[in-house]
Amino acid sequence: MARPREFENAAVLDAAIDCFWAEGFGATSIRDLSERMGISGPSLYNAFGDKHGLFIQSIERYLDQTMRERIARLEGSMAPAAAVRAFFAEVVKRALGDPERRGCFLLNVALERSNDPELGDSIAGYLGEIEAFFRRQVTAGQADGSIASRQSAIDLARMLLGVILGLRVIARVNPSRPLIEGMARTALAALDPDPAPRRRT
Amino acid sequence: MARPREFENAAVLDAAIDCFWAEGFGATSIRDLSERMGISGPSLYNAFGDKHGLFIQSIERYLDQTMRERIARLEGSMAPAAAVRAFFAEVVKRALGDPERRGCFLLNVALERSNDPELGDSIAGYLGEIEAFFRRQVTAGQADGSIASRQSAIDLARMLLGVILGLRVIARVNPSRPLIEGMARTALAALDPDPAPRRRT
DNA sequence: ATAATTTTAGATCGCGCGATCTAAAATCCC
DNA sequence: GGGATTTTAGATCGCGCGATCTAAAATTAT
Numbered sequence: 001m002a003r004p005r006e007f008e009n010a011a012v013l014d015a016a017i018d019c020f021w022a023e024g025f026g027a028t029s030i031r032d033l034s035e036r037m038g039i040s041g042p043s044l045y046n047a048f049g050d051k052h053g054l055f056i057q058s059i060e061r062y063l064d065q066t067m068r069e070r071i072a073r074l075e076g077s078m079a080p081a082a083a084v085r086a087f088f089a090e091v092v093k094r095a096l097g098d099p100e101r102r103g104c105f106l107l108n109v110a111l112e113r114s115n116d117p118e119l120g121d122s123i124a125g126y127l128g129e130i131e132a133f134f135r136r137q138v139t140a141g142q143a144d145g146s147i148a149s150r151q152s153a154i155d156l157a158r159m160l161l162g163v164i165l166g167l168r169v170i171a172r173v174n175p176s177r178p179l180i181e182g183m184a185r186t187a188l189a190a191l192d193p194d195p196a197p198r199r200r201t
Numbered sequence: 202m203a204r205p206r207e208f209e210n211a212a213v214l215d216a217a218i219d220c221f222w223a224e225g226f227g228a229t230s231i232r233d234l235s236e237r238m239g240i241s242g243p244s245l246y247n248a249f250g251d252k253h254g255l256f257i258q259s260i261e262r263y264l265d266q267t268m269r270e271r272i273a274r275l276e277g278s279m280a281p282a283a284a285v286r287a288f289f290a291e292v293v294k295r296a297l298g299d300p301e302r303r304g305c306f307l308l309n310v311a312l313e314r315s316n317d318p319e320l321g322d323s324i325a326g327y328l329g330e331i332e333a334f335f336r337r338q339v340t341a342g343q344a345d346g347s348i349a350s351r352q353s354a355i356d357l358a359r360m361l362l363g364v365i366l367g368l369r370v371i372a373r374v375n376p377s378r379p380l381i382e383g384m385a386r387t388a389l390a391a392l393d394p395d396p397a398p399r400r401r402t
Numbered sequence: 403a404t405a406a407t408t409t410t411a412g413a414t415c416g417c418g419c420g421a422t423c424t425a426a427a428a429t430c431c432c
Numbered sequence: 433g434g435g436a437t438t439t440t441a442g443a444t445c446g447c448g449c450g451a452t453c454t455a456a457a458a459t460t461a462t
Contacts, residue, residue, distance in 0.1 A: 030450060041411085041412095042411070042412095042452075043409065043411085045451070050450080051450070101316055103312065107370065110370060110374050111373065112225070112312070114304070114373045114374050127371060151390060154383065155383040156387060158380055158383045158387065159364065159388050162364045162367030163360065164367065165366065166362065166364055166370070167363050167367075169308065169311060169312065170362065170363065173324050174325040174329070182353075182356040182359045182360070183362070183363040186356040186357060186360035187364075187388075189351070230419065230420080240440085242441085242442095243422075243439085243440070243442095247439070252420070
């Protein structure tokens with residue numbers, strides 16, 4: 001038929017993710033993207049529509065490769081309480097292993113583009129996927145006794161989601177290991193089953 | 202001496218806060234600021250240096266009027282556990298009473314400008330002020346028995362800070378009252394003193 | 403080979419940006 | 433009241449933006 005594309009869709013999308021992740025949507029220019037992706041401006045527009053379309057496709061690829069991959073992997077291989085703790089451990093590791101201080105791409109997008117008419121509802125849904133993962137684990141853990149039933153599964157899931165997000169905010173600004181680990185450990189303590197009764201001192 | 206200013210510093214700073222809060226630093230133009238503040242571009246530069254200087258002064262005024270005011274007011278008038286709960290209640294109220302979805306100005310700044318060489322360290326300090334408030338209250342509450350001692354004061358303070366930040370992130374994207382209140386309530390439950398021992402079922 | 407079709411890169415469009423120059427208007431000291 | 437001084441507003445600077453036009457390069461069906 002005609003001349004084939006000279007680039008792989010996935011590879012150039014990864015380059016676009018790098019740009020948007022490091023600088024945000026507004027501060028990333030078409031010229032930045034063109035250079036990092038290794039394709040010219042018109043090719044970019046031909047393949048992805050416009051800057052905003054490229055942005056949305058970058059977000060979807062990022063989510064598939066990070067958040068959704070992690071949820072599927074942990075949920076398929078671990079007991080409920082262990083899956084939640086492993087999720088936290090991986091996020092803590094990412095938050096503390098971020099010398100360029102780029103933070104969480106999804107969180108950056110959530111704050112920069114929460115009023116974007118094409119993204120607002122989607123972003124709520126993406127965060128809802130994390131909350132739903134926590135809720136499934138907590139529900140299962142409460143059923144088998146490995147997770148406390150002092151609070152409802154939905155409320156525990158909501159609290160865990162809040163701490164995950166807050167953790168990534170503070171790690172962006174102050175990536176201190178004791179701070180981040182203390183925050184995570186204390187939140188996870190809410191999952192501990194009721195301890196053996198102990199007397200007050 | 203000479204011609205006096207035609208505007209009040211505080212009043213035009215409030216207008217600048219409105220702009221930066223709604224649009225962020227990068228997406229707010231000098232012309233936006235000039236119009237909202239009611240002064241011309243050159244007057245703005247004469248009074249505040251440049252756009253970035255105006256931004257920093259706007260942040261400081263915002264913090265004095267909101268976060269620091271709240272901390273001083275609650276800490277000066279309430280018992281420790283009540284002060285923490287009142288802090289949460291006020292933040293929840295603000296997070297849910299935000300029809301324009303502007304979120305928390307400090308949090309927006311923290312994510313958009315965390316790599317700003319003139320702001321990075323300051324932002325960590327601002328969040329540290331909140332953490333320090335929580336830590337003072339928890340320490341005092343643990344001393345008088347009104348707050349649980351299962352976890353250390355510093356870890357509880359860190360967890361509370363995380364939830365406050367996460368709460369404002371999620372409220373920006375999905376301002377659902379059950380979601381936000383469940384998150385806050387479950388975090389605050391970590392402060393409850395040890396309940397009377399109860400048997401496992 | 404050649405015709406048809408798609409992708410490619412360079413040049414360029416109008417626009418809005420942060421910042422500044424110029425000079426007129428306004429005020430206080432004397 | 434007049435001179436010195438500061439603030440004011442309109443006009444404008446060069447620059448980088450998102451997006452697109454043009455035409456050359458590359459590939460396949462015939």
